[in-house]
Amino acid sequence: MPELQKTELNIPKLGVGTFRLQDDEAYNSVAMALDVGFFHVDTAQIYGNEAAVGRALKDSGLARENLFITTKVWNENLNKAKFVESVRESLRKLQLDYVDLLLIHWPSPENGETMQEYLTELKRVKEMGLTKHIGVSNFTVAQIKQAVDILGEGVIANNQVEVHPYLTNEKVRQACKKHNIKVTGYMPFAVGKVLTDETIVAIAKKHGVSAAEVVIAWELAHDLVTIPSSTKRKNLETNLKALELTLDAEDLAQIDGLDCGDRQANPDFSPAWD
Template sequence: MTALMNMPELGVGTFRLEDQACNDSVTTALDIGFRHIDTAQIYGNEAAVGKAIQDSDVSRNSLFVTTKVWNNKLNVREFIPSVKESLAKLQMNSVDLLLIHWPSPANGEPMEEYLGELAKAKKQGLTRKIGVSNFTIHHLEKAIAILGEGEIATNQVEVHPYLINEKLRSYCNDKGIHVTAYMPFAVGKVLQDDTIQAIAQAHNVSAAEVVIAWELAHGMATIPSSTKREHLETNYKGSELVLSDEEVSRIDALNKGDRQATPDFAPDWD
């Protein structure tokens, strides 16, 4: 599968990072070499992300920035204004990728309405690419019918060794939709796994590097987050590790459907 144009496969996430902690994390990530930053309206940290980018020596043109529209803005009246508000906080004229955060409109708006607004945001130059997050196969089928083939750049979903999400990933691959994996460490759970630690020891690297190498070996982008420089540095080094097919298969076998993101508005997962 072709990678999403110009999007570095390894990015840095900002979920649960607020204010100065977020600013420091993004600042450090940029200093280390990350060029793909992921945020969202609901994270409440777009301004902190924007300030970190503005204060850095890294040019905007060399960055790939993603944000996401929240559930209560998925309507004709509020969608575009909310995107413009996000851009103001980010201190940008446009983002590289704009996503629907969940297929769960707060007021039950039809997909035709909010995907129409998403397409409008692209047409107005507020974003270079559009995509979705947490969409199931059922949702993707409907979204493709509405937007057309090739318009959905990515589906950002939870993928890690304890939730390999193979059925959904296979569908995305068939449709040319890039998969961006969030929560790659399953909130730290997989870093303690005996198999992953054994592979890490064999390569003389950290468990985090093994997990990131596994994500990348499957052709996904991934967006781990951290507030600590040493962890951000380790995450960044994960892109240098090459696992054998046998090691990838051993990690695949750890799958047990252990999903971390389970809000009450989540869809019926595949």
């Protein structure tokens, strides 16, 4: 096999997520997002919406090279028997020849397969040209170290983890920084909880913007990629406007201080969180 190239992840820092969106709702959300100016779309095998996302991508008419598409391999496919074919099936649904970023969705293989096994398969699909970059999701500090020990420095491009003002996930972010792994923060609004926080609302009022813009700008100021989702065009447009907002040091410190460990995504197969 050819040597796995260590390439810099050139990922749009603001994307659109599709978690919990199905069928027409997923299609319409992605279609609107692409229309208002998003180029980065995040999906996953377990979301059950890759086909709807694929139709929206195709119908957009946008050039493939201008899009950045991420999907994630589910727990039942984290083995030598199923991994590659599951990725091919994702590509068929997405109507793509490759994705830009392929992630291990959870470090929780259904049948207890080793990390060595499923990361070897992840590396293999990159060598096959089915993805440009590879990464992980929901990996802890210890698991990041283990993954880097297996694949080597500079190979894992991304760790997608829950990050929002109520869960800043600082230890994991620092571990990723140490290994030059870009962090994508999912659930930036903590399922809407932080959008009514009095500190964030006050900062939004100060800048004459929405609470959503403040939260996204906070994530971006910390060099995170983030992937909020919405089914409303107005909200998608508002989210995109966050790219124009610069928060000052006092704003950032106030939002940093809201961290209270309020984790939203914690299924029974989760790792032992840091």
